[in-house]
Amino acid sequence: MVTYIVRRLVTAVLILFGASFVVYQLTALSGDPLEDLRASNAPNREQLIQARTELLDLNTPAPLRYFGWLAGAAKCLVPFAATCDLGTSIQGEAVTTALARAMGNTITLVTTATVLAIIIGVSLGIITALRQYSGLDYGVTFLSFLFFSLPIFWLAVLLKEFGAIGFNNFLADPDIPPTTIVVVAIASGLIWSLFASRSWKRKGIAFLLGAVAAAALLFLLDLADWFTSPGLGPIVILVTGVGIAFGVVLLTAGLRNRKALYASLIMVALGLVAYYVVNPILNGATVWMIIILAVITILVGMGVGFLLGGYDRGQSMRAAALTGVFMGLLIVIDRFMVTWPAYVGNSRVRGRPIATVGAETPGLDGTFWINGLDTFTHLLLPTLALLLASLASYSRYSRASMLEIMNMDYIRTARAKGLSERTVVMRHAFRNALIPLATLVAFDIGALIGGAIITEQVFAFAGMGQLFVQALRRTDPDPIMGFFLVAGILALVFNLVADIVYSFLDPRVRVKA
Amino acid sequence: MTIQNSPDLPEGEAATVTGPTHPVPETEAKGLSQGQIVRRKFFDNTAAIVSLVIFAIIFVLAFTSVGFAGIPGWWKYNHTEFVPLLDGGVPTITGPFSWGEHPFGQDSIGRDYFAMTMRGTQNSLIIMFIIGALAGLVGVVVGACSGYFRGWPEAVLMRFTDVIIIIPVVLAAATLGEAVNRFVGAGAQIWLLGLFLGLVLWTGLARLVRGEFLSLREREFVDAAKIAGASNTRIIFKHILPNAVGVIIVNTTLLMSSAILLETALSYIGFGVKAPDVSLGLIISQNQEAFQTRPWLFWFPGLFIVLICLCINFIGDGLRDAFDPRQKKFNAGRVKDARKPAAA
Numbered sequence: 109m110v111t112y113i114v115r116r117l118v119t120a121v122l123i124l125f126g127a128s129f130v131v132y133q134l135t136a137l138s139g140d141p142l143e144d145l146r147a148s149n150a151p152n153r154e155q156l157i158q159a160r161t162e163l164l165d166l167n168t169p170a171p172l173r174y175f176g177w178l179a180g181a182a183k184c185l186v187p188f189a190a191t192c193d194l195g196t197s198i199q200g201e202a203v204t205t206a207l208a209r210a211m212g213n214t215i216t217l218v219t220t221a222t223v224l225a226i227i228i229g230v231s232l233g234i235i236t237a238l239r240q241y242s243g244l245d246y247g248v249t250f251l252s253f254l255f256f257s258l259p260i261f262w263l264a265v266l267l268k269e270f271g272a273i274g275f276n277n278f279l280a281d282p283d284i285p286p287t288t289i290v291v292v293a294i295a296s297g298l299i300w301s302l303f304a305s306r307s308w309k310r311k312g313i314a315f316l317l318g319a320v321a322a323a324a325l326l327f328l329l330d331l332a333d334w335f336t337s338p339g340l341g342p343i344v345i346l347v348t349g350v351g352i353a354f355g356v357v358l359l360t361a362g363l364r365n366r367k368a369l370y371a372s373l374i375m376v377a378l379g380l381v382a383y384y385v386v387n388p389i390l391n392g393a394t395v396w397m398i399i400i401l402a403v404i405t406i407l408v409g410m411g412v413g414f415l416l417g418g419y420d421r422g423q424s425m426r427a428a429a430l431t432g433v434f435m436g437l438l439i440v441i442d443r444f445m446v447t448w449p450a451y452v453g454n455s456r457v458r459g460r461p462i463a464t465v466g467a468e469t470p471g472l473d474g475t476f477w478i479n480g481l482d483t484f485t486h487l488l489l490p491t492l493a494l495l496l497a498s499l500a501s502y503s504r505y506s507r508a509s510m511l512e513i514m515n516m517d518y519i520r521t522a523r524a525k526g527l528s529e530r531t532v533v534m535r536h537a538f539r540n541a542l543i544p545l546a547t548l549v550a551f552d553i554g555a556l557i558g559g560a561i562i563t564e565q566v567f568a569f570a571g572m573g574q575l576f577v578q579a580l581r582r583t584d585p586d587p588i589m590g591f592f593l594v595a596g597i598l599a600l601v602f603n604l605v606a607d608i609v610y611s612f613l614d615p616r617v618r619v620k621a
Numbered sequence: 622m623t624i625q626n627s628p629d630l631p632e633g634e635a636a637t638v639t640g641p642t643h644p645v646p647e648t649e650a651k652g653l654s655q656g657q658i659v660r661r662k663f664f665d666n667t668a669a670i671v672s673l674v675i676f677a678i679i680f681v682l683a684f685t686s687v688g689f690a691g692i693p694g695w696w697k698y699n700h701t702e703f704v705p706l707l708d709g710g711v712p713t714i715t716g717p718f719s720w721g722e723h724p725f726g727q728d729s730i731g732r733d734y735f736a737m738t739m740r741g742t743q744n745s746l747i748i749m750f751i752i753g754a755l756a757g758l759v760g761v762v763v764g765a766c767s768g769y770f771r772g773w774p775e776a777v778l779m780r781f782t783d784v785i786i787i788i789p790v791v792l793a794a795a796t797l798g799e800a801v802n803r804f805v806g807a808g809a810q811i812w813l814l815g816l817f818l819g820l821v822l823w824t825g826l827a828r829l830v831r832g833e834f835l836s837l838r839e840r841e842f843v844d845a846a847k848i849a850g851a852s853n854t855r856i857i858f859k860h861i862l863p864n865a866v867g868v869i870i871v872n873t874t875l876l877m878s879s880a881i882l883l884e885t886a887l888s889y890i891g892f893g894v895k896a897p898d899v900s901l902g903l904i905i906s907q908n909q910e911a912f913q914t915r916p917w918l919f920w921f922p923g924l925f926i927v928l929i930c931l932c933i934n935f936i937g938d939g940l941r942d943a944f945d946p947r948q949k950k951f952n953a954g955r956v957k958d959a960r961k962p963a964a965a
Contacts, residue, residue, distance in 0.1 A: 119780065127784045131792060138796040253938070257930035259882055259902070261889045262923040265909050561791060562886050577890060580795050588792065596787040 113604070120600040124593075129174055131592045132585060136170035139583035141198070160198065164585070177589060195586030197579065203590040206575060211594065213467055214571035217487060217564070218556045221494035226549060228495070229502025234538060235303075236503070237510035244302040252500035264493045264566040271489050272462040279452070279461065282335035289326045296322035337449045340442040342383060345435075349376035352434045353427075360430065361423040362530050371413045371428035378408065379435030383442075390443055393476045398440065405432040444484070447477040451485075454478070461485050465568035490567045494560060498552070505548055510541040543613045547606045554602025555595075659867075662943035669939025672932035679929060683742040686735075698733035699740075705731060712917045726917045728908065734921065741901040742925050744894055745881055748815040749929075752880040755819030757873040760826030765865075767827075768834025769857055779831070786824045790883065793821045795892040811894060814884070822880065826872050833865040867944030874937035878930050885926050901926050 140146075141164055145157050160166075165173055180195060195203050232252075236245045300318030301311040329335065340348075353372035354363070361368035386401070409432035413425030452461050456472045463469070463486045472482055513519065514537055522536045561573035568574075572591060579587035653661070663669060688694035712726035712734075725734040763782065767775035797817040837843065838861065846856050885902030887893030894900035901922040908918035 119783075123780060123783045123787070126780075127787050130784065131788055134788070134792050134796045138792065253931060253934045254927070257878070257882075257927050257934055259885050259889075259905075259923065259926050259930075261886060261902070262905060262919075262926065265905075265912065265919065269912055562890060565890050576789070577791070580792065580892070592787075592789065592792075595789070599787050600783075 113608070116604050116607075120604070123600065124596055127596060128178075128589065128592065129171075132174040132177065132589060133170055135580075135583065135585045135588045136173070138580065141166070141583040141585075143583070163196070163198070173585075177586070181589070181593065195589070197587045198582055198584045203586050206587060207572075207590045207594060210570060210572045210575040213569065214556075214560065214564070214573070216467075216483070217490055217569060217571055218494065218560055220487065221491045222498065222552060222556060224491070225495050225498040225502055229499045230506045230542070230545065232499075233503040233506030233508075234510050234533075234541065237507045237514065237541075238533065240511065242302075247302055248503065252503050255496045256500035258497065260493055260497050260562050261566050263496065264489070264563060267489045267493055268464045268566075271492065272464045275462050276460040279335060282330070282333070284326055284330045289323050289330075292326060293319040293323035336452075338445040340438060340445060342380060345383060345438050345442060346376070346380055348438060349379055349431070349435050352376075352438075353431045356430045356434070357427050358530070359534060360427045361420075362528060364528075365420070365423060367416050367419075368413070368424040368427040371409075371416045371424045372431040374412050374416070375409050375428045375431040376435060378412075379432065379439065382435075383439050386439070387443075391475075393443075395476070402433065402436055405429075405436045408432060444477060444481055447475075447481060451478050451481045457482075462488060464489065467569055490560070490563050490569060493563055493566075502545070502548070506541060506545055509544050510537065513537045513541045516540075543610070546609050546613055550602045550606035550609060554599045554605075556598075655863075659943045663939050666939040666942060668935045669942075672935035672939075675928065676932040676936065679742065679925070679932070680746060683739050683746060687739045687743065689743065694739075696736055696739070698736045702733075703731045712921075725921045726915070728904075728918055729911060729915065734918065737899050737904055738901070738921050738925060741899045741904055741922060742929070744811045744898065744900050745884055745926070745929065748811055748818070748884045748894075749877050749881045751812065751815030752819040752822055752884075753873050753877040755816060756823040756826060756876055756880075757869065758823075759820065760823035760873075761830050761862075761869055763823065764827040764830025765834055765857060765862070768831035769838055769853070769861065775831075778827075782824050782827050785821055788821065790818070790821055791887065791890075791892055793817055794887050810898060811900075814893060818880065818883065822876065822883075826869070826876060829868055829872055830865060833868050834861060837861045837864055867940075871937055871941045871944060874933060874940060878933040878937065881926065881930055881933070 142157055142160060145153060145160060148156070150156060165176065168176070177195060197203060197206060232248055236242075236248045239245050297315040297317075297319030301315040304310045304314035350373065353369070353376050357363060357365065357369045357372050363369060389397075406429045409429030410425040413423075413428035414421055416424055416428075448461075451457060451474075454472065454474070456469050461481075467483075467486055468479075469482050469486075472478070474482070519532060519537055522532045527536075560569075560571065561577060563569070564571045564573035565577060572594070575587055576591040579585075579591070684694075686694045686696040687699055712724060723733050723735065725738055728734055728737065763778050767778040794814065794817065797813060843856060843860055846860050851860070884893055885900065885905075888900040888902030889906040891906070894903055896903070904922050905919060908915065912919050
């Protein structure tokens with residue numbers, strides 16, 4: 109194993125040398141870095157050209173210039189010596205600084221989108237595989253093909269138009285006309301009836317329930333003027349919490365496991381108490397405080413599960429901890445919602461909360477909650493665009509993988525043993541269906557940092573992609589090389605990680621030593 | 622590997638058992654070649670056939686309306702001439718057969734938008750086909766050689782693939798754009814763009830084909846051919862390639878659908894097809910600020926990208942189902958469901 113990893117790493121370094129040389133030459137060929145100066149009318153044009161020629165060392169031929177860059181980049185390999193030199197951009201900023209800033213922005217943008225895409229995509233894939241050839245399956249299949257075919261820049265412009273400008277107009281005067289309520293109700297009914305199982309009677313009931321619930325919800329929200337001053341309140345938190353508790357127990361332990369159910373319900377009660385107790389401290393919240401509170405919640409949940417669970421403590425602990433996390437999430441969401449009117453009324457936001465460009469409102473200075481909302485409103489649309497675009501591959505992939513697993517002999521064995529359908533699906537099929545996805549996820553994480561070039565461009569988001577595109581427009585080699593180095597190393601490393609993880613997850617696959 | 626007939630059924634009876642009471646062996650009658658089975662399965666797939674028809678219509682429309690390679694088309698305008706604005710350039714199309722003067726409207730300086738969209742579609746299709754053909758060819762050759770010969774050819778070719786895979790595509794396209802401006806005329810632009818993109822996009826296919834060859838070369842029929850004295854060329858072309866053709870066709874199709882998205886995206890950020898010529902991505906990027914005042918400038922090209930891409934995806938999916946030998950298993954389940962009421 110160690111030999112294998114070492115050998116792969118050595119090849120990776122060689123690949124990186126070869127590819128970086130090619131990239132450097134391509135960059136040098138891709139344009140004229142003096143173009144804007146040649147066209148300018150400045151009186152000191154010649155001096156400017158002279159200065160830039162010296163800065164970029166243009167008198168040396170590109171193949172030789174590469175080694176100059178390489179000598180600087182090689183210093184990055186010296187540990188703890190802060191001598192890393194990736195060169196400077198045309199504007200004179202050190203590439204290392206620019207890269208650090210851009211990477212931070214890109215990571216905040218793509219992390220949420222990827223995590224959500226994985227969770228939603230995989231669950232959709234699993235559900236459609238279990239309901240193969242149903243209306244739901246066909247609907248989701250069509251939608252995933254549609255999202256897969258949408259050019260992301262087109263989708264992004266649509267989102268800006270309707271998600272930001274349209275929604276902001278709506279928020280300025282939140283009044284839902286009755287026709288909209290009817291349309292939304294019918295749509296929700298159709299969606300719920302798709303989820304219902306095959307018989308027409310159950311589909312009809314699901315349709316009615318979904319339609320009535322959606323209509324009532326919209327009507328009440330409209331009546332209570334919820335869109336200008338949103339919030340969940342203790343009652344909604346309690347009801348949702350109980351629902352979540354049942355759902356979590358159903359999936360992780362099965363409702364027959366009473367101990368797990370009671371442990372989760374206790375967590376809901378504790379969460380409601382925490383809603384009142386913790387609220388005052390939340391005024392001065394920081395990121396670390398939220399993380400510490402989350403850890404405490406998980407520990408309390410595990411404690412409750414441990415104390416209650418007799419026969420199979422692990423299940424109760426897991427269910428209680430998960431329920432606790434969801435309760436915490438509800439409380440935090442409620443807190444954000446309560447802050448919403450203050451955010452919208454802020455003089456910098458001026459009543460148009462959903463942003464179309466940038467990563468943050470410039471000059472906004474507020475509490476943790478205000479800044480959190482600001483990040484949310486800026487990331488909402490790009491995240492949605494990325495999410496829809498990457499959702500499709502996950503759902504298709506996990507559906508195919510799940511279908512294959514459900515035809516395996518050991519699934520038949522599990523059924524023959526008399527295990528419940530939940531155990532068969534969640535314990536025997538689901539876990540094995542995730543194995544091929546691990547490779548896909550590893551690849552995607554590797555591609556993430558360099559990923560969202562187009563999305564960042566449309567939403568004017570100052571991340572890695574924009575750094576790259578802007579440098580390319582100016583034919584500025586050092587930032588391009590910096591971008592390539594980060595993206596390339598990550599891609600190679602995660603390629604290796606994918607192979608190793610796969611051989612751990614599936615013992616039939618052995619890496620060649 | 623996937624013999625589709627049931628051995629206990631004499632050939633002559635195949636016609637008599639196709640009645641509604643025995644729907645099972647119908648498609649599995651004797652004497653069907655692999656190609657025939659695939660074709661039959663593909664033509665049974667409604668979504669794929671509908672997509673194929675729509676794609677053919679778009680193809681014919683794009684190539685005949687504004688003309689191609691010097692042959693004039695039947696549409697009265699082309700994508701460069703300025704026509705006085707009619708009614709603010711609003712689209713005049715009201716139905717499939719009443720197109721009016723400017724069916725897709727006019728852009729802000731009066732060019733006929735139908736002609737521009739068609740020209741853009743044509744360019745996108747040309748680039749897509751070049752990428753598909755070239756990337757398919759290179760991918761199959763590299764994958765086949767490294768998978769069949771193993772040893773040092775595999776090591777060299779696969780490391781080469783790894784090098785190509787981490788070179789950013791945008792960079793390759795941008796380099797090409799500059800090279801075109803310097804050395805070649807703008808007319809060859811789209812051909813070269815397709816060529817260049819094809820030369821960097823074959824990597825995924827090469828890996829897949831290599832995997833397929835690795836497993837196929839260990840099979841008994843390859844051993845048999847070797848013992849019979851067949852040359853390497855003959856084994857590769859006559860024995861292994863026909864068995865890998867499903868993977869190759871399906872993945873080339875899917876590659877083409879992502880190629881069209883890539884080309885439009887590149888043109889959108891300014892590194893693909895450039896200004897005097899038009900591309901669907903380019904005209905969207907030129908007109909996106911006008912969304913409030915002239916929304917049609919945004920809708921029509923986008924609609925064509927989505928339609929083309931959706932059609933190709935469905936065709937690819939249909940091909941995948943048709944080539945997949947495991948597909949039989951799923952159909953067996955469906956047939957069982959269908960038989961239940963008949964048995965009761």
